[in-house]
Amino acid sequence: MPDRPSTFFLLWSQTKYQNKIFFRNPMAAFFTLFFPLMIFVVFSLVFGNQEIGYLGVTTAQYYAPSMAVFAAVSATYTNLAVTTAYQRDRGILKRVRGTPLPPAVYLGGKIISAIMIAAMAVLIMMTIGVVFYGVQVYASTLASAAVTFIVGVASFAALGLLIAAVVSSGESATAVTNATLLPLSFFSGVFIVPSDDAPAWLDAVANFFPLKHFVEPFVAAFSPLTVGAGWDWGSLGYMVLWGVIAVVLAIRFFKWEAPVGRGGKSRRRKKDATVT
Amino acid sequence: MAVIEVQGLVKHYGEVEAVCGVDLSIDAGEVFALLGPNGAGKSTIVEILEGHRAKTSGSVSVLGYDPAKAGRSYRERIGIVLQETAVEEQLTVKEAIDVYGSMYPKRRKTGELIELVGLGEKTDSRIKALSGGQRRRLELALGIVGDPELVFLDEPTTGFDPSARRQAWSIVENLTSLGKTVLLTTHYMDEAQYLADRVAVIAKGQIVAEGTPDTLGGRETASTLITFQMSGHSIEGLPSNEVTLSENGRVTVRSMDPTGDLHRITGWAIERGVELAGLSVTRPSLEDIYLELIGEGTDA
Ligand SMILES: Nc1ncnc2c1ncn2[C@@H]1O[C@H](COP(=O)(O)OP(=O)(O)O)[C@@H](O)[C@H]1O
Ligand SMILES: [Mg+2]
Numbered sequence: 001m002p003d004r005p006s007t008f009f010l011l012w013s014q015t016k017y018q019n020k021i022f023f024r025n026p027m028a029a030f031f032t033l034f035f036p037l038m039i040f041v042v043f044s045l046v047f048g049n050q051e052i053g054y055l056g057v058t059t060a061q062y063y064a065p066s067m068a069v070f071a072a073v074s075a076t077y078t079n080l081a082v083t084t085a086y087q088r089d090r091g092i093l094k095r096v097r098g099t100p101l102p103p104a105v106y107l108g109g110k111i112i113s114a115i116m117i118a119a120m121a122v123l124i125m126m127t128i129g130v131v132f133y134g135v136q137v138y139a140s141t142l143a144s145a146a147v148t149f150i151v152g153v154a155s156f157a158a159l160g161l162l163i164a165a166v167v168s169s170g171e172s173a174t175a176v177t178n179a180t181l182l183p184l185s186f187f188s189g190v191f192i193v194p195s196d197d198a199p200a201w202l203d204a205v206a207n208f209f210p211l212k213h214f215v216e217p218f219v220a221a222f223s224p225l226t227v228g229a230g231w232d233w234g235s236l237g238y239m240v241l242w243g244v245i246a247v248v249l250a251i252r253f254f255k256w257e258a259p260v261g262r263g264g265k266s267r268r269r270k271k272d273a274t275v276t
Numbered sequence: 277m278a279v280i281e282v283q284g285l286v287k288h289y290g291e292v293e294a295v296c297g298v299d300l301s302i303d304a305g306e307v308f309a310l311l312g313p314n315g316a317g318k319s320t321i322v323e324i325l326e327g328h329r330a331k332t333s334g335s336v337s338v339l340g341y342d343p344a345k346a347g348r349s350y351r352e353r354i355g356i357v358l359q360e361t362a363v364e365e366q367l368t369v370k371e372a373i374d375v376y377g378s379m380y381p382k383r384r385k386t387g388e389l390i391e392l393v394g395l396g397e398k399t400d401s402r403i404k405a406l407s408g409g410q411r412r413r414l415e416l417a418l419g420i421v422g423d424p425e426l427v428f429l430d431e432p433t434t435g436f437d438p439s440a441r442r443q444a445w446s447i448v449e450n451l452t453s454l455g456k457t458v459l460l461t462t463h464y465m466d467e468a469q470y471l472a473d474r475v476a477v478i479a480k481g482q483i484v485a486e487g488t489p490d491t492l493g494g495r496e497t498a499s500t501l502i503t504f505q506m507s508g509h510s511i512e513g514l515p516s517n518e519v520t521l522s523e524n525g526r527v528t529v530r531s532m533d534p535t536g537d538l539h540r541i542t543g544w545a546i547e548r549g550v551e552l553a554g555l556s557v558t559r560p561s562l563e564d565i566y567l568e569l570i571g572e573g574t575d576a
Contacts, residue, residue: 003381003382004352004381005378005379005381010379013375017371017375018366020366024366090361090362091358092362092364094361094491095358095361095363097328098327098328098354098356099376099379099422100348100349100351100379100381100422179324204489222544251310260289274448
């Protein structure tokens with residue numbers, strides 16, 4: 001086909017329209033962009049923006065990057081899983097599957113859009129931290145912060161699609177993502193500054209899942225105590241591992257059509273309304 | 277040349293035998309209707325042809341492709357309107373047509389398409405704000421935005437009011453005039469009769485009759501009914517064999533030679549000075565034939 005649209009053009013138009021859908025969905029935009037920001041502001045108020053003794057950084061210096069990671073993970077993991085599963089329930093994925101758009105381009109557009117939204121959330125969070133809470137940004141660790149971000153959101157986007165692939169409905173996607181992200185955020189140093197008193201098993205759980213490997217190096221990149229450029233190859237490699245496994249499993253289990261009897265009311269058009 | 281060629285198509289969902297040995301051959305430029313009640317297996321057949329579902333057995337060829345294995349180049353040539361579907365509600369009508377249109381090598385112009393489906397006033401409305409019928413028309417537009425050679429329409433007008441249905445029909449006529457092949461499913465007899473060149477009546481996963489709307493189920497050779505009201509007269513000597521008289525004096529004559537029979541009956545009546553009140557001559561409607569074919573016939 002000579003006039004076939006180029007992959008690049010398709011990817012870009014898919015990304016743009018996924019962005020549009022996100023920003024026109026006030027609930028998603030609120031929970032992704034403002035909810036983490038609110039927590040950050042509340043923590044800074046409640047704990048006071050002073051130095052956290054044993055960490056040697058201020059409350060804001062810790063929570064701005066940690067809540068930025070939380071926002072980034074919400075934008076990728078939670079949002080991708082939930083919107084994709086709901087779109088499948090409503091028959092939108094099936095519609096897309098019936099077009100010539102290559103499935104990888106459709107999902108690629110979703111991933112790029114999610115990463116763009118994550119980047120925006122992180123920028124907003126860090127900017128507010130810097131402007132209003134005296135958060136310091138260090139040139140020496142910016143590169144490792146950026147790479148940690150990219151590897152982290154890519155892995156969590158893959159995990160989000162994996163959840164979408166294995167759940168049976170949008171409701172269960174919401175349940176699964178919340179039931180995983182929220183507890184892990186507590187264990188992994190997102191909401192609570194990690195202490196040495198935590199039981200070993202909790203440490204083991206946190207170390208097993210990828211969230212800690214995202215938060216820890218990202219927060220470290222904004223700590224004045226970090227020496228050198230802040231590269232944490234172990235964490236990066238571990239996130240890549242999770243991401244690759246998630247991609248493989250997501251491709252293996254992805255469904256374009258909701259299981260029969262699922263898909264909720266929205267898919268059923270009223271047949272009784274017939275006028276003959 | 278046949279665009280769609282199906283032989284011995286079978287589809288089981290676990291225990292449910294949804295399609296039990298269907299043969300179809302549909303030529304380029306034809307409008308073909310699968311007519312049948314809910315649960316007959318229409319969507320199953322259509323979705324197998326679209327590549328959305330896997331068949332259990334049989335052979336299927338569409339535009340020379342096996343839809344189960346076909347990919348992008350097949351989907352560039354077909355257009356699909358699913359029975360149950362949705363479009364991203366956050367988009368406007370124009371945005372949806374643009375983004376779906378951008379996926380195809382050929383595409384119909386957004387503005388013209390919006391006019392064609394009668395959504396001109398809704399161009400910049402969010403899909404969320406459209407009525408059910410308007411959404412369905414948008415889905416029709418999305419089904420043909422890639423200027424497909426072959427269009428699948430699964431119950432395109434279910435739930436429409438009569439004027440929306442007329443409009444949808446004119447869209448299909450527009451496709452026909454462009455030489456497209458259309459496979460549509462419906463459970464409305466009048467829709468099949470109006471739109472289709474050929475109709476297959478399907479019940480319980482099997483084709484029970486196939487033909488043009490006029491010949492379907494032997495309609496053109498079926499007996500004509502001549503009925504009239506008689507009061508106080510005997511039907512003695514009425515020149516026809518198949519005469520029935522109901523209790524309220526309604527006479528029904530089943531005729532294979534309506535012209536001759538009518539002549540003889542009116543002659544007989546004039547001779548005796550009898551008035552044939554409410555005289556009518558009717559052919560069995562497609563509906564009568566259809567209900568009989570799908571096994572829900574009532575004695576009319
Ligand atoms: N995905 C499915 N799983 C199980 N049974 C199905 C599925 N789809 C359809 N059926 C069953 O197959 C039969 C035919 O359904 P369908 O093809 O949708 O008929 P129609 O479109 O003519 O209403 C029905 O008995 C229906 O319940
Ligand atoms: Mg159906």
